[in-house]
Amino acid sequence: IKITQSDTSINVTQTEEVEVEVSSLISPVSMMGDSFIIAIDFGTTYSGYSFSLTPRGKDIDPYLKCWGKEIGKETPKTPTCILFDEHGEFMKFGYEAQMAYVEMRGENARKHLYFECFKMSLYGTKLNRDMKIKAANGKSMKALKVFTEALRYLKEDALETIAANTAGRKFSASDFTWVLTVPAIWHPSAKQFMREAATQAGIVTKGTENKLVIALEPEAASVWCKKLPAEGFITQNHGGDSLEHSPGTQYIVVDCGGGTIDITVHEVLDGGALKELHKASGNDLGGQTVDKKFKEFLREIFCHGVWDEYESNYPSEVQRMMYEFTVLKQEDEDVQIICPFNLGSLAQRRQEIEKFFETVQGASWNDGSIKISKQKMRSFFDESLNGISLREILNKDLSVEFILLVGGYAESKILRQHIISQFSDQCKVLCPFRPQEAIVKGAVMFGRNPEVVASRKSAFTYGTEINPWFEESRHKAEKKFRCTSGERCLDIFKQLVEIDEDVGWDESREYIFRPVEAYQRSMMFTFFQTERKNPFYVDDWGVEEIGLVTVEMPNTTRGMDRQVKLEIKFGFTEMTATATDMETRSTASVKLNFMTKS
Ligand SMILES: Nc1ncnc2c1ncn2[C@@H]1O[C@H](COP(=O)(O)OP(=O)(O)OP(=O)(O)O)[C@@H](O)[C@H]1O
Numbered sequence: 254i255k256i257t258q259s260d261t262s263i264n265v266t267q268t269e270e271v272e273v274e275v276s277s278l279i280s281p282v283s284m285m286g287d288s289f290i291i292a293i294d295f296g297t298t299y300s301g302y303s304f305s306l307t308p309r310g311k312d313i314d315p316y317l318k319c320w321g322k323e324i325g326k327e328t329p330k331t332p333t334c335i336l337f338d339e340h341g342e343f344m345k346f347g348y349e350a351q352m353a354y355v356e357m358r359g360e361n362a363r364k365h366l367y368f369e370c371f372k373m374s375l376y377g378t379k380l381n382r383d384m385k386i387k388a389a390n391g392k393s394m395k396a397l398k399v400f401t402e403a404l405r406y407l408k409e410d411a412l413e414t415i416a417a418n419t420a421g422r423k424f425s426a427s428d429f430t431w432v433l434t435v436p437a438i439w440h441p442s443a444k445q446f447m448r449e450a451a452t453q454a455g456i457v458t459k460g461t462e463n464k465l466v467i468a469l470e471p472e473a474a475s476v477w478c479k480k481l482p483a484e485g486f487i488t489q490n491h492g493g494d495s496l497e498h499s500p501g502t503q504y505i506v507v508d509c510g511g512g513t514i515d516i517t518v519h520e521v522l523d524g525g526a527l528k529e530l531h532k533a534s535g536n537d538l539g540g541q542t543v544d545k546k547f548k549e550f551l552r553e554i555f556c557h558g559v560w561d562e563y564e565s566n567y568p569s570e571v572q573r574m575m576y577e578f579t580v581l582k583q584e585d586e587d588v589q590i591i592c593p594f595n596l597g598s599l600a601q602r603r604q605e606i607e608k609f610f611e612t613v614q615g616a617s618w619n620d621g622s623i624k625i626s627k628q629k630m631r632s633f634f635d636e637s638l639n640g641i642s643l644r645e646i647l648n649k650d651l652s653v654e655f656i657l658l659v660g661g662y663a664e665s666k667i668l669r670q671h672i673i674s675q676f677s678d679q680c681k682v683l684c685p686f687r688p689q690e691a692i693v694k695g696a697v698m699f700g701r702n703p704e705v706v707a708s709r710k711s712a713f714t715y716g717t718e719i720n721p722w723f724e725e726s727r728h729k730a731e732k733k734f735r736c737t738s739g740e741r742c743l744d745i746f747k748q749l750v751e752i753d754e755d756v757g758w759d760e761s762r763e764y765i766f767r768p769v770e771a772y773q774r775s776m777m778f779t780f781f782q783t784e785r786k787n788p789f790y791v792d793d794w795g796v797e798e799i800g801l802v803t804v805e806m807p808n809t810t811r812g813m814d815r816q817v818k819l820e821i822k823f824g825f826t827e828m829t830a831t832a833t834d835m836e837t838r839s840t841a842s843v844k845l846n847f848m849t850k851s
């Protein structure tokens with residue numbers, strides 16, 4: 254039990270609940286919705302941004318920055334790779350970082366700090382601000398710095414692109430509403446971590462935090478796709494009016510990214526807004542799983558430690574080989590990849606190179622190239638594809654009509670064929686043209702109208718601690734404590750929101766509590782989060798503390814007959830709790846914190 258000091262002889266800050274949920278109010282006006290919007294899709298493998306300067310009231314047609322012109326490419330995103338010098342100073346991001354690193358030789362490559370796929374370090378763990386991640390050369394750096402520098406680069410580049418397209422008119426970050434996309438399945442601490450990185454990158458400043466909107470990747474894509482006409486889709490199409498004009502339609506959105514497969518389920522409401530029907534699900538078996546399998550296969554071919562030696566001596570060559578593979582895997586046929594000279598010579602030193610291929614299936618040596626069969630190529634996709642589990646959702650009491658595939662990995666014919674063959678008996682499978690762009694373009698639209706996702710399923714149960722009368726039959730003896738008015742029970746979990754419950758996009762809820770002592774001069778609320786339903790005590794397993802607020806209640810004239818109002822605002826990446834002493838109107842607020850204290 255945590256007790257704060259008060260100037261009475263006994264320190265009481267416990268609360269007792271009176272009535273539950275006095276009201277549930279949804280604020281009618283959106284505080285966001287400026288006309289200048291920049292959305293950043295910060296991906297595991299590729300990142301990009303899109304923006305709109307269209308005045309409010311007109312339809313948004315997001316402008317998408319194209320990348321790679323300097324190397325003869327034109328892609329909607331650039332590799333999420335970042336290069337720092339040996340002193341940890343930022344050097345390059347994207348294709349430029351990738352090219353610079355690939356061209357570095359031995360010693361030089363080992364000196365620099367090169368990071369790729371670092372977004373995955375935020376997946377599946379509860380984070381703290383001091384977490385470090387490892388560069389390709391094994392040296393580590395604070396993750397927050399790596400993310401901050403990457404976001405700073407994207408921010409600067411976006412502002413430059415806009416200036417170049419608006420006859421040089423100068424804009425600063427504060428002229429925009431910024432949208433940053435994150436996987437829906439991320440732990441709240443990871444979403445908070447991205448918000449902090451964006452703040453450090455100067456995207457928003459203290460006091461203007463509400464100009465940064467965090468968008469969930471599959472949701473953003475859903476917002477984009479619901480507007481598309483039937484012709485907007487490759488594969489099958491919905492054969493009618495756009496989804497947003499078909500209220501009642503239910504569909505699954507699968508964001509097939511490089512790192513994560515991120516799934517959400519939506520129903521179109523009257524008027525075209527969306528309602529989440531099932532809380533976010535998915536896993537970390539995205540497109541790069543295929544690349545990993547390929548690398549594992551190379552290690553299997555070049556056995557006796559040959560591959561490992563190659564990888565540690567020529568990291569940038571491995572980089573280049575992997576890069577070639579990402580192009581080859583796009584075809585559903587036999588492929589050949591040139592064996593780099595250094596790999597060949599390392600292998601030759603061990604034994605005749607053909608010998609390496611005698612013990613593996615699906616690969617052969619072909620005059621300087623490694624030939625990989627179509628069958629083998631498909632097998633690299635197996636683990637990832639089998640991980641896309643939609644059965645559980647489809648078996649629910651819903652009437653899902655469509656599966657919408659988005660994200661760069663949805664470009665893969667092998668992936669699309671797999672989903673069609675697995676699920677086309679139950680649903681039509683849709684994939685928009687340029688599925689990789691759906692996320693960032695939808696994010697721009699979401700930035701203007703966050704209320705477009707009208708409600709979501711809470712991913713957690715939230716609660717606070719209360720102290721009801723002690724009851725022998727219900728409560729553990731060690732939880733008993735005595736106060737002036739009688740015996741009370743410590744640590745009782747009072748549920749505020751239950752996991753899977755619908756929560757409005759900008760919903761606030763109010764609860765009333767009253768003191769347990771007549772002379773009580775402050776009241777403390779501690780908040781908890783859990784994936785369980787209705788735990789009994791706040792110190793039960795699986796219950797985590799996420800914040801605390803203490804409100805002063807200095808006028809004790811009315812003794813026990815006083816009330817404190819607790820208001821909780823459920824932004825889906827930021828939750829704020831405000832306690833107000835109704836006697837004196839003194840208030841205190843806290844932003845709930847999902848990260849661990851380092
Ligand atoms: N034709 C294709 N065949 C197979 N894989 C592809 C194809 N096109 C793109 N990919 C893969 O899709 C992934 C990139 O997709 P996307 O840009 O949506 O991911 P991301 O946003 O970087 O990742 P995440 O959303 O998980 O953070 C890469 O793994 C890439 O290799």
Ligand SMILES: *[C@@H]1O[C@H](CO)[C@@H](O)[C@H](O)[C@H]1NC(C)=O
Binds near residue numbers: 808809810811836
């Ligand atoms: C304290 O509360 C009582 C009862 O509501 C009120 O009459 C009194 O004026 C208050 N005292 C102060 C100092 O505000």
Ligand SMILES: [Mg+2]
Binds near residue numbers: 294297470
């Ligand atoms: Mg993505």
